[in-house]
Amino acid sequence: SPFPLLRAITRTSSVTGTPMKTPHVSLRVSSLRVSSSRTLSVVTAAASREGEARSTPHNPPRICIVGGGFGGLYTALRLDGLSWPAPTSSSTSQQRTTSSALSKANITLVDAGDRFVFKPLMYELLTGEAKRDEVAPLFADLLDGTDVNFARASVTGVTMEPDDGGIVHLDDETSIPFDYLVVALGNKPRTEMVPGxxxxxxxxxxxxxxxxxxxxxxxxxxxxxxxxxxxxxxxxxxxxxxxxxxxxxxxxxxxxxxxxxxxxxxxxxxxxxxxxxxxxxxxxxxxxxxxxxxxxxxxxxxxxxxxxxxxxxxxxxxxxxxxGQEPATTPVSSLVDGDNSLPVGGAGAPPLEVNPTLQATAHPRVFAIGDIAQVASDGRGGGGGGFAESRTAQVAFQQSDYVA
Ligand SMILES: Cc1cc2nc3c(=O)[nH]c(=O)nc-3n(C[C@H](O)[C@H](O)[C@H](O)COP(=O)(O)OP(=O)(O)OC[C@H]3O[C@@H](n4cnc5c(N)ncnc54)[C@H](O)[C@@H]3O)c2cc1C
CATH class of the missing domain: 3.50.50.60 (FAD/NAD(P)-binding domain)
Structure with a gap:
C-alpha cells in the first residue's frame, strides 16, 4: 500500500492495539452449507403463527442478523461459537419457554451478496495486489462447519411487534420471523448532495x-x-x-x-x-x-x-x-420512536440510534452495530457511554463481540 502508516493505524484495533486479521486467516474455510431464504422462511413461518402475544423468546431463540459485513458476519460467528446448553427433551422443537436455559439459537445471517467484503483491502483489488477470493471470500465457505443459516437476499423492511420480536422482509417476497434482530447493514455512498x-x-x-x-x-x-x-x-x-x-x-x-x-x-x-x-x-x-x-x-x-x-x-x-457516506436504511430512527416498521433504502437517512448496550431504545430485542449504529447522546439511551463514534471496521468488529 502507498500508505503504510495510515494502513497500519486503520488496520489496528483502536482499543487493543491488535492488528485485524484477514478473513481467510481468522476463519476456517472448507465446503458448503447454505440454505436459501425461501427454505428458511418456510421453516420459521410455522413458528411465527404459534401465538399473538409473545413475551418470551422461542426455544431455541431465533436470531436474525441483517448485513454480513464486519459487524454482522462476526456476530454470527461469535454467537455460533458460544457455549450453549445442550438441547433438552422439552426444547428440541420450536416452542416458547420460560426457562432461562435456552438451547443453541437458530442463527440466520442475511446479506444481499454472496461474499463477505473485507473493505480495507478493496484498494489492493483495484491495483491487482490482492485476489478477489482473498478480499471477498464466499459466505458459504466462511460459514461452513458452523450452524449459521445464510440467506442471500436484500432486506426490504422489518416489521416489529411491541415488546417482542418481529419479521424481516426480503426482496424475494419471503420473510424471516425473529426473536432478536441485529441490524448491521453498514453505510452506502452519499451521492445526493450535488447534481450529477x-x-x-x-x-x-x-x-x-x-x-x-x-x-x-x-x-x-x-x-x-x-x-x-x-x-x-x-x-x-x-x-x-x-x-x-x-x-x-x-x-x-x-x-x-x-x-x-x-x-x-x-x-x-x-x-x-x-x-x-x-x-x-x-x-x-x-x-x-x-x-x-x-x-x-x-x-x-x-x-x-x-x-x-x-x-x-x-x-x-x-x-x-x-x-460522504450515509446509513444503508431509512428511516431507521422509527425504531427508536416506537413505530413498528423499518423500511430499508432511500437517501438521507439518519443512523439507527441505540443505547450503550447497542439496543434500539424502543425495541430492546433489536440491536444495531457498525456503521449504521449511533449511540444516543440525548439521554434516552443513557448517553454516549464512551463509545467510539468513528465508522471503522474495528468498531464494527468489537461491537460484534459485545452484541453476541
Ligand atoms: C474502500 C473502503 C476502505 C476502508 N478501509 C478501512 C480501513 O482501512 N480500516 C477500517 O477500520 N475501516 C475501513 N473502512 C470502513 C469499514 O469497512 C466499515 O467501517 C465496516 O465495513 C463497517 O462494518 P459494517 O458491518 O457496519 O458494514 P459493512 O461491512 O459495510 O457490511 C454491511 C453489509 O450489509 C449488506 N447490506 C446492505 N444493505 C443490505 C440490504 N438491504 N439487504 C441485505 N444486505 C444488505 C452489505 O451487502 C454488506 O455486506 C473502509 C471502507 C471502505 C468502503
Missing part, C-alpha cells in the same frame, strides 16, 4: 463498485494514453483511492484529488498523518486541489467547481465520488 454525483460518478464502497471501477479505468486507458481521473473528496477514502489509481497500470493515470477543505487532505486527522499522506500523494504525482468545492458533475465528465469563490469547469475521463 449519483448519475455521473463512480463510487467505491462495494465489490460491485470495484468491478465497475476497473472496467471504467480499463476503458479510459484503451481510449487514451494518460486518462484524467478526478477523485472528489479529500477524506481518508478519497486519498487512498487517488493513491491506488495513481499506482495502477504503471502510473498510467493523471489523478486529481478535489478537496473541499482549504487546508487539503484529511482535515480532521492529526497533522503528522496528514503530512505523511500529502507526501505520498506528491510522490505519486497526484494533484491535490485544496479548497475545490464540487457543485455539479455532468455525464461527459465535466466537473463544475467553486474554487475560492470563483466557478471553474474541468473535464475528466473518469470521476469518482468519495465525499
Amino acid at each position: 454525483a449519483r448519475s455521473s460518478c463512480l463510487t467505491f464502497s462495494s465489490l460491485e463498485d470495484v468491478d465497475a471501477s476497473i472496467e471504467a479505468l480499463d476503458l479510459a486507458r484503451a481510449a487514451k494514453a494518460t486518462p484524467r481521473v478526478a477523485v472528489v473528496g479529500g477524506g481518508v477514502g478519497g486519498a487512498e483511492l487517488a493513491a491506488a489509481i495513481a499506482t495502477r497500470d504503471g502510473n498510467a493515470f493523471d489523478v486529481t484529488l478535489l478537496c473541499r477543505d482549504p487546508t487539503g487532505v484529511m482535515p480532521t486527522s492529526p497533522s503528522q498523518l496528514r503530512d505523511h499522506v500529502s507526501g505520498v500523494l506528491r510522490r505519486l504525482d497526484v494533484t491535490v486541489r485544496a479548497g475545490a468545492s464540487v457543485t455539479s458533475v455532468a455525464g461527459d465528465g465535466e466537473v463544475t467547481l467553486s474554487f475560492g469563490g470563483e466557478a471553474d469547469d474541468e473535464t475528466y475521463d473518469v470521476v469518482f465520488w468519495c465525499a
Whole structure:
C-alpha cells in the first residue's frame, strides 16, 4: 500500500492495539452449507403463527442478523461459537419457554451478496495486489462447519411487534420471523448532495463498485494514453483511492484529488498523518486541489467547481465520488420512536440510534452495530457511554463481540 502508516493505524484495533486479521486467516474455510431464504422462511413461518402475544423468546431463540459485513458476519460467528446448553427433551422443537436455559439459537445471517467484503483491502483489488477470493471470500465457505443459516437476499423492511420480536422482509417476497434482530447493514455512498454525483460518478464502497471501477479505468486507458481521473473528496477514502489509481497500470493515470477543505487532505486527522499522506500523494504525482468545492458533475465528465469563490469547469475521463457516506436504511430512527416498521433504502437517512448496550431504545430485542449504529447522546439511551463514534471496521468488529 502507498500508505503504510495510515494502513497500519486503520488496520489496528483502536482499543487493543491488535492488528485485524484477514478473513481467510481468522476463519476456517472448507465446503458448503447454505440454505436459501425461501427454505428458511418456510421453516420459521410455522413458528411465527404459534401465538399473538409473545413475551418470551422461542426455544431455541431465533436470531436474525441483517448485513454480513464486519459487524454482522462476526456476530454470527461469535454467537455460533458460544457455549450453549445442550438441547433438552422439552426444547428440541420450536416452542416458547420460560426457562432461562435456552438451547443453541437458530442463527440466520442475511446479506444481499454472496461474499463477505473485507473493505480495507478493496484498494489492493483495484491495483491487482490482492485476489478477489482473498478480499471477498464466499459466505458459504466462511460459514461452513458452523450452524449459521445464510440467506442471500436484500432486506426490504422489518416489521416489529411491541415488546417482542418481529419479521424481516426480503426482496424475494419471503420473510424471516425473529426473536432478536441485529441490524448491521453498514453505510452506502452519499451521492445526493450535488447534481450529477449519483448519475455521473463512480463510487467505491462495494465489490460491485470495484468491478465497475476497473472496467471504467480499463476503458479510459484503451481510449487514451494518460486518462484524467478526478477523485472528489479529500477524506481518508478519497486519498487512498487517488493513491491506488495513481499506482495502477504503471502510473498510467493523471489523478486529481478535489478537496473541499482549504487546508487539503484529511482535515480532521492529526497533522503528522496528514503530512505523511500529502507526501505520498506528491510522490505519486497526484494533484491535490485544496479548497475545490464540487457543485455539479455532468455525464461527459465535466466537473463544475467553486474554487475560492470563483466557478471553474474541468473535464475528466473518469470521476469518482468519495465525499460522504450515509446509513444503508431509512428511516431507521422509527425504531427508536416506537413505530413498528423499518423500511430499508432511500437517501438521507439518519443512523439507527441505540443505547450503550447497542439496543434500539424502543425495541430492546433489536440491536444495531457498525456503521449504521449511533449511540444516543440525548439521554434516552443513557448517553454516549464512551463509545467510539468513528465508522471503522474495528468498531464494527468489537461491537460484534459485545452484541453476541
Ligand atoms: C474502500 C473502503 C476502505 C476502508 N478501509 C478501512 C480501513 O482501512 N480500516 C477500517 O477500520 N475501516 C475501513 N473502512 C470502513 C469499514 O469497512 C466499515 O467501517 C465496516 O465495513 C463497517 O462494518 P459494517 O458491518 O457496519 O458494514 P459493512 O461491512 O459495510 O457490511 C454491511 C453489509 O450489509 C449488506 N447490506 C446492505 N444493505 C443490505 C440490504 N438491504 N439487504 C441485505 N444486505 C444488505 C452489505 O451487502 C454488506 O455486506 C473502509 C471502507 C471502505 C468502503
